Amino acid sequence: MSTNSSGVRLRSVTKRFRSGTIGIDNASLTIEGGEFVTFLGPSGSGKTTTLNTIAGFVRPTSGSIEIGGRDVTKVPPSKRNLGIVFQNYALFPHMSVRDNVAFGLHGRGLSKHEVSKRINDVLTMVRLGGLEDRRPKQLSGGQQQRVALARALVYQPPVLLMDEPLSALDKALRDQMQVEIGRIHREVGTTFLFVTHDQNEALGLSDRIVLFNEGRILQVGTPSELYEQPRSLFAAQFLGESNVFRGRVTSAQTLEFAGVPLRFNGGAPATKSAAIVVRPENLLVRQADEARPDENQVSALITNISYFGSFRSIMVSYLDGSSGQLRESASSEARFSRGDNVSVCWDPGRAVLVDDGEAAA
Amino acid sequence: MAATARRLSGRSRRTSALLLMLPALAVVLVFFVYPVIALSARSFLEPEPGVSQYVSLFADGTTRTILVRTLVVAALVTAVTLVLAYPYAYLMSLSGPGVRALLLFLVLLPFWSSLMARTFAWIVLLQPRGIVATLLSSIGLGGVPLLGSQVGVTIAMTQVLLPFMVLPLFNTMVRIDRRLLSAAHSMGASKFRALVRVFVPLSMPGVAAGCVIVFVLSIGFWVTPRLIGSPQQSLIGQLIETKVGTLLDFAGAGAISVLLLVITAVLLLVAGAGARLLLGSPDSGGRNDE
Known part of the structure; x- marks a missing residue:
């Protein structure tokens, strides 16, 4: 897999929902290309909303979003060229593993040969070789997770977003997938943005952690910075x-x-x-x-x-x-x-x- | 309590369940299963045992013409209801609870008036200088005979059968996970491609169910073609009625009825197999644990 990564930049992003509640409160953040960054926080803290504004599913009320130096605030999700792993994988149930993975390669001007090579490469990387013709229903939770990863990585997006990807798995599988995701990040070199409420996932995987609470970014730092120098009581109590x-x-x-x-x-x-x-x-x-x-x-x-x-x-x-x-x-x-x-x-x-x-x- | 439950388990629980079902079962047996069997039996036994009724059914040019006409009208009604119902059901599945309730109410409205009343209403609407004729001529389609024609029958049947298409479609569409569309967009798919490659295939079980229901109801339709269509353009339901009511040819009517049953059964089997093929059998292969 070739190295292709972009930075992400949020400038004063605010999201006010129609109900009046504030989803994101003036969040600014710079993520470097190739980083593994975790959005950590309790549920309702704004971490998923922030991920969704980067994905393009949520339009911020104010502020701007840049991906790879390009302002994408008003660009629809289909034109942002991001890889996204959804919480419950959102695999297409009527398609085989191969067709699920091939979906994102459509319209990218690739030859048939190149398409099948890419599919084989990515399935090998996520260790799913031999299961190309299965339907998602015929796979275990961990295998579905790998299909979701392969599908989001096959077109080599410069940024991969993951929304609580491990929450549907049991403890042993979660630990195993955590190691796998770390390995895939090192192999691919793409920027990974990973949303979780699990402090162990955040501490174990990230280059940097962005700690969210009540719609605000409380602290940004390496796992050891957040653990050793929490800047708020919330940070101290949420991590460790x-x-x-x-x-x-x-x-x-x-x-x-x-x-x-x-x-x-x-x-x-x-x-x-x-x-x-x-x-x-x-x-x-x-x-x-x-x-x-x-x-x-x-x-x-x-x-x-x-x-x-x-x-x-x-x-x-x-x-x-x-x-x-x-x-x-x-x-x-x-x-x-x-x-x-x-x-x-x-x-x-x-x-x-x-x-x-x-x-x- | 626990002891009672245990005593009711197994054989005795099944017996009591059977007892509760008995009244309904009796009604079905006496008023549905028996007549069907009796009519089918007569079609094979009269005038002498054998398949002569069926041979003459296919030999008789009139019956064949009427059968083909019925299937064509049914297919046409099915196609038109599908085209009208698909966007309607799609809109319903996207709407918020308020709009959805209103749309559902509008679909169900015809159910609350009798079929007869609606058919007579269509006779008024389809008059030579009636509302529909005026509308059609204003868009340059004037001069189409509506009353006493296949066009009028199709229009009226479409209106009557529309709910039977909308409801299964809506029921399927509302269960489609919208995140699948978000996923498709995230991978670069346009709205159109996401619709065609993800939404439409996943709505196919509803399409199949709606089409089977509308088609099956269409081939058995009697009141609407009888009142709006012309005797020269009669459909199979009218033929059965003529055979039973006027000619007292119960065996011939039975043969046509059996044919309709067979067509229905084949359709149901094909639709079921198609749906399984598309979505994969839920229990084929089984889960594969790591």
């Missing part, structure tokens, strides 16, 4: 597990949480009300009297301990009644048990300060 210490900022470097001063790195936030977010793997449990001066520490009550083979997950309850969790390697001996009063500690450099979402809203 978090321990959240809400409080008032009392100085440029301290936040008061339930009467306990906690230090944080980086500048003071814009709002007085903020939260310190710490990932479970960055927390340590110590005896209540085992404090160290260079660490933040908060008293906690252990409410549960679960053993997962390589690690123990410890659930705790903090002073303000909120709950949290942390991880401890199972290779060390268990020192605590349920009901113990302990100190939960962390290095201030391994935590992030974010605006308190509720206060900001």
Whole structure:
């Protein structure tokens, strides 16, 4: 497969539906050619609407969309030359696998020989060789998924859009297809835009993640940027597990949480009300009297301990009644048990300060 | 409860189901199955056992002419209703709930008046200087005899049978996943190509169902051709009526009826096979798991 990829650019795209609800709120985004970008967010967050405006199925109320440097805001879907994998595949039930794949090659000025070569190549790439004459109904869910991919890739579109393509598959198949999609992206080199509400798919597949909530783009970054430096409470809680210490900022470097001063790195936030977010793997449990001066520490009550083979997950309850969790390697001996009063500690450099979402809203 | 359900399972459940169906079954047996069998039997037994009725049926030039005329009129009515109903049903399948209800109401309106009343209404409309004649002459098709002609019969039958074409078409079209059309557009297909390659093939089961229903009803039509057509242009239903009512030739009428039944059965089989061929049998091959 030849490399053929285009960037995508959204400029202040807004979509207001006839009902008055806002589907997309002033979204601007630049995607480079060849990138694998995931649109991540809960349902109703605007990620699918944004994908549909790129596809051309939804006309934005204002703003513009460029694909490969060309303004396509008013171009119909049939003239955008995009590959699209629909959520439930939308395979043509009355056509064989071969005819489904051949559909998009019509009218592209290809010779018969070239058409059949392209079909064979793409079916080999998605590992469906030998099933050309089957009808979609005669295929398993995973095979239908591969036909949908082959059909969207066969005419070598510069951008491939995928709308929750794995949501209809069971867990084992989903993991397998996730690996396959990553491999196909590397082979084809096309720009992939992938919509999902599953954080693991987003973390595992993407070059960059675009995090959506309530029609807005909250944060754009690599998976590790989003995980390690969430810029909002929503981002911290949507991706991965978090321990959240809400409080008032009392100085440029301290936040008061339930009467306990906690230090944080980086500048003071814009709002007085903020939260310190710490990932479970960055927390340590110590005896209540085992404090160290260079660490933040908060008293906690252990409410549960679960053993997962390589690690123990410890659930705790903090002073303000909120709950949290942390991880401890199972290779060390268990020192605590349920009901113990302990100190939960962390290095201030391994935590992030974010605006308190509720206060900001 | 659970015990009762268990006791009702298997054989006894089937028996009670059969008991509930008995009244309807009796009506069908006495008023439909018996007459059909009796009439068919007479067609083979009179005047002497054998197929002489059928031989004379095909030997008789008049019967043959009427049979061919009936099939031609039925085919014409089917074609015209299909052409009229397809865009109508398409519009219905695209509309929102309000417009759809209105369109459905308009289609069903004829069902709420009797066939007889509608046929008499057509007699008025098809008068030599009536509304239809005036309309036709205004578009340069004046001078076509309507009343007492095949044209008038076709017009009236088309109106009566239109709902039987619209409803199966709509029923099929409304189930077609619109995302398939979006998918076709996304792959570069024009609106026309998406319609022809995706929508029309997927609507074929409805087309087949509508055509079979309209065609079968058409070949059995009696009231409309009797009142609007002319005796010189009679259709097969009128022939049966003449044989039974005037000539008391029950065996001959039976032979024609059997022929109509056979035509209907063949049509149903062909349409069923065609639909299976197009969409693939739901249980052929089976799912292939990875």
